[in-house]
Amino acid sequence: MNNEIVLxxxxxxxxxxxxxLDEHVKNVAQKINEAYKNQAVVLVPILNGSFLFAADLVxxxxxxxxxxxxxxQSYEGTESTGxxxxxxxxxxxxxxKKIILVEDIVDTGNTLTQLKTQLINAGAEHVVxxxxxxxxxxxxxxxxxxxxxxxxxxxxxxxxGLDYDGLGRNLPDLYVLKPNS
Ligand code: XMP
Ligand code: MG
Numbered sequence: 325m326n327n328e329i330v331l332x333x334x335x336x337x338x339x340x341x342x343x344x345l346d347e348h349v350k351n352v353a354q355k356i357n358e359a360y361k362n363q364a365v366v367l368v369p370i371l372n373g374s375f376l377f378a379a380d381l382v383x384x385x386x387x388x389x390x391x392x393x394x395x396x397q398s399y400e401g402t403e404s405t406g407x408x409x410x411x412x413x414x415x416x417x418x419x420x421k422k423i424i425l426v427e428d429i430v431d432t433g434n435t436l437t438q439l440k441t442q443l444i445n446a447g448a449e450h451v452v453x454x455x456x457x458x459x460x461x462x463x464x465x466x467x468x469x470x471x472x473x474x475x476x477x478x479x480x481x482x483x484x485g486l487d488y489d490g491l492g493r494n495l496p497d498l499y500v501l502k503p504n505s
Contacts, residue, residue: 329499331491336482336499340474345456345484345498348473349377352454353384355471356424364388366421367454368414370439371395372493373428376485377456377473381426392418396435409438419443422450424471428485429457433465457481 329336356365364387369378371393382391394413401408423443430436436453443451454471461478482488483495492499 328502329492329495331482331488334488335502335505336488336492337502338497339479339481339483339500340498342484342496345473346380348456349380350384352456352471352473353381356381356454357384357386359471360387360422362387363422364390365424366390366392366418367424367426368418369393369426370428370435373485373487374426374456376493377428378426381454390418390421396439407434409435411439411442414443419446419448423448423452425451425453427453427455427469429459429481430455430469431459431462433463433468436469437465456484457486 327338367378367382367385367389369375369391375393378391378393382389392414394411397410397412398407400406425436425439427436430453436455440451440453452471453469455469456473458469458472458475459478460468460475480488480501481498482492483498485493486498487493
């Protein structure tokens with residue numbers, strides 16, 4: 325089929341169109357606008373995956389907002405801590421504000437949970453998450469992200485910021501791994 329795409333060794337098929345994605349982005353923005361009204365927030369998009377979602381989301385926001393992109397540095401901790409994830413790039417002044425972490429996708433929730441804990445330990449009083457995609461069947465914690473665009477099954481997806489080994493972030497639509505590929 326000619327709308328399949330190949331990234332490295334894997335084949336992906338169209339999953340969610342850019343038009344549909346835009347509706348979900350708008351929906352997340354509306355929920356944030358209603359929840360915060362005139363309260364100032366700082367959006368903290370987690371690079372690299374969330375760069376497109378964040379860029380589209382902020383244009384639908386009417387609340388007073390700052391935007392501060394961060395990176396996550398991951399390294400292997402002890403056997404009991406497993407992979408340790410640390411936020412790089414957040415300034416002290418932002419920790420005191422209402423923080424909305426912006427994620428492209430929340431899967432097991434390990435990344436989000438570690439980052440939230442880290443921010444709270446650093447003195448943050450308000451940390452929530454807006455994620456475009458959420459895999460409820462993979463999620464290991466009791467509290468899901470506060471603002472979710474779309475729930476999807478445990479499929480590997482690329483496009484709209486998400487990558488397979490560095491490729492696919494530029495695709496306007498979301499693609500899913502072709503079954504049995
Ligand atoms: P956890 O499990 O910590 O994972 O919630 C979050 C991170 O895992 C990556 N991830 C994906 N990346 N397609 C991707 O391109 C996917 O289907 C997918 N599922 C998880 C992503 O980096 C995310 O921030
Ligand atoms: Mg990510």
